[in-house]
Amino acid sequence: MARASFEIGGVRVRAGKSQSLSLPITRLVTGADVELPVRVVHGREPGPTVWIDAAIHGDEAVGVEVVRQVLAALDPKTLCGTLIAVPIVNVLGFMTGSRYLPDRRDLNRSFPGSARGSLASRIAHLMMTEVVAKCEVGIDLHTGSDRRSNLPQIRTDLEDPRTRELAAAFGAPVMLHAKLRDGSLRHAAREQGAKVLLYEAGEAWRMDAWAIDAGVRGVRRVLAALGMTDPVDEEPPPPSAESWRSSWVRARGTGMLHLEADLGQRVEAGERLGGLFDSFGKRVRLVHADRAGIVIGRTEAPLVNSGDAVVHLAEVEPTPEPPPGPPAPEG
Structure with a gap:
């Protein structure tokens, strides 16, 4: 029996297919629409539903390229499960190279959001209802901020056994037990039962190749650990150093x-x-x-x-x- 199609934003994606779509956010003074870009890879075979996102902070470009490279290597005909990719969450900030939204709100302090709140709150609500609510696992991609650079690292809840397993599978040099921040995507998603890894690497508004490469490899390892893809053909990375x-x-x-x-x-x-x-x-x-x-x-x-x-x-x-x-x- 064929696997059922996957619905998001009023669009149905058939099993074994990939499809790009846009979720409406707002309209500019020029009349142009601002939309959240989404790509769904709906595998032919059943499996977990996972999301990856980047650029919640609009000046963090590394994750956008990580998402692009991960998508380029996925084949929906062989994928088990479904991947939802949101390469640019803070579209307005990304267009201007700003960490924040036009009203200076930090989108990653605005979750779970509200359909009738501020612009940040509405984007957060859209992300939660159309993406996070459909998923079991999420990978949130970030870089350093304010003229800072970060070593590739996973920040997550190491006290949760399953989350810890996924963090170890990612294979970053360090996995750090990080407290949850109110208003963050990671906090809101965990409240809904999702396991979330936050990846940090590189510097804001730069395309650091080493940070991109570590992120792509890590995401691929997690997808393989979830049984969605074949194991990555590589030498196993050294175990992540653990920090509390x-x-x-x-x-x-x-x-x-x-x-x-x-x-x-x-x-x-x-x-x-x-x-x-x-x-x-x-x-x-x-x-x-x-x-x-x-x-x-x-x-x-x-x-x-x-x-x-x-x-x-x-x-x-x-x-x-x-x-x-x-x-x-x-x-």
């Missing part, structure tokens, strides 16, 4: 920043991370790690003021010692 706490090292002075800490670098408490210099090149302050951890984020701003966040460190669980092997045979 992270915080920023802050500048203790003002100056031009020369950072010596790279993304992914493991540092010890007290280790030198860089220095601050005045406009003549005189060093005015050193920056040191206040704890041991992995550098998962860093500022890219050349000038920092006292108190500014400089380096984001994730404390990681120690790698367990391998069990002792059998005793060597006697000669």
